[in-house]
Amino acid sequence: MDAIQDTSLLTRAALLAALTPAQPGGDASVAAGRIQLFPAGAFAARDGRPGNLKGVSAKEWRLTPEDAEALLARWRQRATPVVIDYEHQTHLSRQNGQPAPAAGWITALEATPEGLFASVEWTDKARAHIRAGEYRFISPTFSFDRHSGAVLELHSAALTNNPALDGMSAAQAKTHTQEDKHMDKLLALLRTLLGLPDTADEAQCAEALxxxxxxxxxxTTQTAAASRHLPQQNLIALLQSKDAALTTAQAELACAKAAPPDPGKYVAMTTFQAVQQEAAQLRAKLADMEGAAAVAALSGEIEAALKDGRLAASAKPWADGLAKSNPDILREFLKSTPPVAALKGTQTGGKEPDSTPGTASLTAEEEYARAQLGLTAEEYAKHKEAV
Incomplete structure (x- = not known):
């Protein structure tokens, strides 16, 4: 790549860009203790650079992953750390004759998808400026390719309040460790509990505590008397009310454990189980009574069916069981079944068994089946022999 190099201040100023992010310090989106030097991709200054620089054809600066890797390679070759000064005084000192004290030193560089970031070791004075809000922005000076706009090498950086590029992170006064983050959360909680403003620092929280x-x-010291006028008294009242409510609840619980249960609301498990068993027995007895009543109600019809041949004597137990389980079906059966004359009264209808040679006597069940099939005695006997 072709980096323009010129020792004159005006030409050097045309080729070295001074960029400053436009966001205030403390941006939570970037890890504390780091500064952002460049954004990723293409970017330009608010004043039109690099497109308005003489001899430069690039309209934007560029920092691709490949550009960043090349820049880091040049950085690793340096033996002298890169300085961070105030208002780029390092490059203006020869012109105005003023000293150019360091505000800090860049100790590490890191390329991320968001851009190039640096770790900084601040001087005490610079850290005080940043914490007081007197300086908020970082501005790097760098060389670049005049045709492609690719950033080539970082020369220095400066604290400034006149940013040329918007949208980057701001200077951090110190590196925040994980312990610092926990402390920040604790301070925020203490401010809420003690009724202190969000700006209260550790010393103010400690004094309130x-x-x-x-x-x-x-x-009863003067300090304690003065504390009655502080917002944390609200916390004391709240804690006292919670303690009172807890004491009351514990007392009610103790009384509830000591007092016997209200029989109007509760019943012993043994009593409940005994009632369940008794109810089951009563249901069984009721079913038996209902079945016996059904049998009694149909007993007359069953006897009549036995007499007129609608039922065989051997079918009586079946009829009695059906009368108990489903009396309606038995009634329908007795109504639809025609009488069988041979089954009336006795198996032979009150006559002596047939002794005609060649004629086999039928039992009551066989006579019932014969009548249902509509066969004569001889036909049924032949069918029986064939089977």
Whole structure:
């Protein structure tokens, strides 16, 4: 790649870009303790650079993953760390004769999908400026390819309040560890509980806790008396009300355990089981009674059917069981069954058994079956022999 190099200040200023992100410090989207030097992809300054620079055909600067890797390779070859100054004074010192003190030193570079980031070791003075909000932005100076716009090498960076590029992260005063994040969450919780504003720092939270402790322990010192006017008294009242409610609930629970259960609301398990068993027995007895009543109600019809030949004597137990389980079906059967004369009264209808040679006497069941089939005695006998 073709990087333009010129020792004159004006030409150098045309080729070295001073970019500054436009967001305030403390952006949670970027890990604390890092600064963003370049965004990823194509970007340009608000004043039109690099498209308005003489001798430059590129309309935008560019930082692709390949560009970033090449820049990191050049960075690793450096023995001297890259300085962060104030307002690019490192490059203006020869012109204005003013000193160019360092605000910090870049200790590491990292390429991410969002752009190029750096870890910084700040001076105490620079850290104080950043914490006080006196400086908020980072501006890198770098060389680039005048045709493609690819960023080639990082030369320095500066703290400034005049950003040229919007949308990047801002300077952080210190590196936030995981422990610092836990402390931030704890401070936020303490501010809420103590009724302090969101701007209260660790010292203010500690002072409020001290006053709260004095109030709870019943001290009568001037500090404890002054604490009665602080918002944390709301917390004390809340805690006391919760304690009272808990004491009341515990007392009610103890009384409930000591007192016997209300018989109007509760029943012993043994009593409940005994009632269940008794109810089952009563249901069984009721079923038997209903079955006996059904048999008794149909007994007259069963006897009449036995007499007129609608039922064989051997079918009586079946008729008695059906009368108990389903009396309606038995009634329908007796109504639809025609009488069999041979089954009336006795098996022979009150006559002596037939002794005619060649004629076989039929039993009551056989006579019933013969009548149902509509066969004569001789036909039934022949059918029986054939079977």
């Amino acid at each position: 001290s006053l709260l402790s004095a109030s709870v322990s019943g001290e």
